[in-house]
Amino acid sequence: MNAFLRLLFFALLLPAVAHAEASSRVLRLDIDGTINPAVADYVAQGIDLAEERGYDLLLIRIDTPGGLLEATRSIVKSMLASELPIVTWVAPPGARAASAGMFITLAGHVAVMANGTNIGAATPINTDGKDVDKEGGEDLARKVLEDTRAFARSIAEVRHRPAQWMEDAVSEAVSITASEALEKNVVDAIADTEIALLRTLDGKPAGRAPGAATLTTAGAIVERFDMSAGQRIMHQLAHPNIAYLLMLLGMLGIYFELSAPGGFIAGTLGSISLLLAFISFQVLPFRMGGLLLILLAIALFVAEVFVPSMGILTIGGFVSFVVGSLILFNTPELDVRLDPELIAGATAAFGVCALLIGFLVLRAQRRKAVTGAEALLGQSCEALTTLDPDGKVFLNGEIWDAALREGTADRGDRLVVVDRDGLHLTVAHPDPHPHSTPQGA
Numbered sequence: 001m002n003a004f005l006r007l008l009f010f011a012l013l014l015p016a017v018a019h020a021e022a023s024s025r026v027l028r029l030d031i032d033g034t035i036n037p038a039v040a041d042y043v044a045q046g047i048d049l050a051e052e053r054g055y056d057l058l059l060i061r062i063d064t065p066g067g068l069l070e071a072t073r074s075i076v077k078s079m080l081a082s083e084l085p086i087v088t089w090v091a092p093p094g095a096r097a098a099s100a101g102m103f104i105t106l107a108g109h110v111a112v113m114a115n116g117t118n119i120g121a122a123t124p125i126n127t128d129g130k131d132v133d134k135e136g137g138e139d140l141a142r143k144v145l146e147d148t149r150a151f152a153r154s155i156a157e158v159r160h161r162p163a164q165w166m167e168d169a170v171s172e173a174v175s176i177t178a179s180e181a182l183e184k185n186v187v188d189a190i191a192d193t194e195i196a197l198l199r200t201l202d203g204k205p206a207g208r209a210p211g212a213a214t215l216t217t218a219g220a221i222v223e224r225f226d227m228s229a230g231q232r233i234m235h236q237l238a239h240p241n242i243a244y245l246l247m248l249l250g251m252l253g254i255y256f257e258l259s260a261p262g263g264f265i266a267g268t269l270g271s272i273s274l275l276l277a278f279i280s281f282q283v284l285p286f287r288m289g290g291l292l293l294i295l296l297a298i299a300l301f302v303a304e305v306f307v308p309s310m311g312i313l314t315i316g317g318f319v320s321f322v323v324g325s326l327i328l329f330n331t332p333e334l335d336v337r338l339d340p341e342l343i344a345g346a347t348a349a350f351g352v353c354a355l356l357i358g359f360l361v362l363r364a365q366r367r368k369a370v371t372g373a374e375a376l377l378g379q380s381c382e383a384l385t386t387l388d389p390d391g392k393v394f395l396n397g398e399i400w401d402a403a404l405r406e407g408t409a410d411r412g413d414r415l416v417v418v419d420r421d422g423l424h425l426t427v428a429h430p431d432p433h434p435h436s437t438p439q440g441a
Contacts, residue, residue, distance in 0.1 A: 024056040024220035026198075031060060035067025035100040036283045038234035040074040042227050047082050049225060057206075057217065058086045059197075060108065066099025068285070069124070073151070079107045080158055085206035085215065086110075090117045090178070093192055098122075102169055107155050109207035110215075111187040112197055113178035119186070120175030122166075124148045145171065160208035162186060194222065234283070240329035240338050243280030248346055250274030251298050252353070286329055293324025301350065314351075322347055376417050381427060383413045393427060402427045 027050040031039055043060070050058045079086055088108030090097045093116035097105040102122045105111050113119065124144050149170050156163035162185055168174045181187045188204075191197035198217040205212040227235060236242055253270020281291075300317035307313065325343040381395035381402075389404040393415060402415075402425040409415060409429065419426035 026057045026220045026222045027055045028059040028224045031062045035071050036238040038231045040071040042231050043075045044078045046225050061089050062097050063095035064101040072100035076107045112189045114192045117178050120169040121173045122169045123173040237280040238283045246273045246277035290324045290328030293320045297321035379417050383409045400425045
């Protein structure tokens with residue numbers, strides 16, 4: 001009886017074990033935000049990991065406004081060179097695969113979109129965010145456009161996708177919805193959730209190439225591969241608002257350290273912020289003219305403190321700061337630009353700092369000296385002896401030799417310091433004193 005029960009148990013267990021062993025293993029990557037070198041490194045690392053550990057499928061979820069072309073080419077190169085089936089998925093609903101995201105999405109063996117998403121608008125622009133034909137001339141425009149169109153055609157040839165539509169997305173900035181993309185045979189399926197995606201892919205070929213293997217994704221085990229800490233930091237630093245704030249904080253820190261050296265805190269934090277900002281500028285398209293205008297604005301604000309210009313330098317600093325901030329990052333098609341609210345806040349903050357520093361300097365210049373010989377002038381002291389005219393006075397807890405400028409003073413009289421010569425003071429009565437000798441007497 002016991003033997004029969006054991007056989008029955010194993011008979012029931014074997015199908016479950018066989019199903020677990022047969023389940024496909026899927027590695028999932030997530031691309032959110034702009035495409036930059038950190039994302040390219042993340043995708044390449046994910047592809048290598050999936051191949052080394054024997055995953056059956058690599059799933060890349062995409063939601064991006066676009067990004068840098070060189071980083072995009074690096075990602076596409078890694079994807080096209082991979083023998084592992086790669087599924088790209090534009091999701092969740094409301095996401096997009098614009099510009100660089102289109103190339104990455106269509107470089108997958110299988111491309112899927114969620115309802116409410118869009119793909120396309122891949123017209124090349126320069127690092128100023130403008131069409132190259134408007135900025136670089138007709139020859140440069142034709143060269144860049146043809147190179148990008150050829151890039152699109154090469155992906156279409158390898159993945160057997162409609163080359164004409166991909167060229168139109170580059171030449172005419174065409175963008176279409178998920179249903180339109182499926183109708184035009186641009187993508188292979190529509191799925192809103194990960195479970196729906198796996199069910200939709202199950203039994204379908206892994207790509208459009210002849211002889212493509214069949215996917216077995218029903219009940220697949222999906223494991224996520226996230227960015228490393230360093231990649232996340234680089235990805236966040238690649239945001240223009242972050243780079244802008246780091247640059248401003250760095251400049252302020254260095255300025256305060258130079259103004260009041262010795263604390264080291266402001267200088268240290270400022271140096272770190274500037275280094276992080278420079279790292280951001282290495283992966284972001286920016287205008288050197290905008291950066292120089294911001295540096296000029298800082299110099300004008302500092303000069304206003306030391307050079308009386310009736311506010312002209314401050315006004316020039318404001319204009320330079322605003323214009324430099326507006327053109328520092330200006331790539332709307334790539335969503336690489338500064339928020340206007342951030343520019344307004346930074347301008348107001350710098351203006352307040354400039355006015356505050358100017359006020360403090362002006363007040364310091366008008367304030368009486370608190371050290372040296374001038375610090376004693378005008379202070380009240382007490383006669384310790386009779387002054388006729390020489391004697392001793394008590395001042396700030398110290399006994400001084402003093403000479404009365406006019407008349408005489410009795411012990412205990414209040415006097416005022418009017419001059420100092422080394423350790424000898426000249427004092428006088430604050431008001432006419434009865435001991436003073438009237439003129440004409």
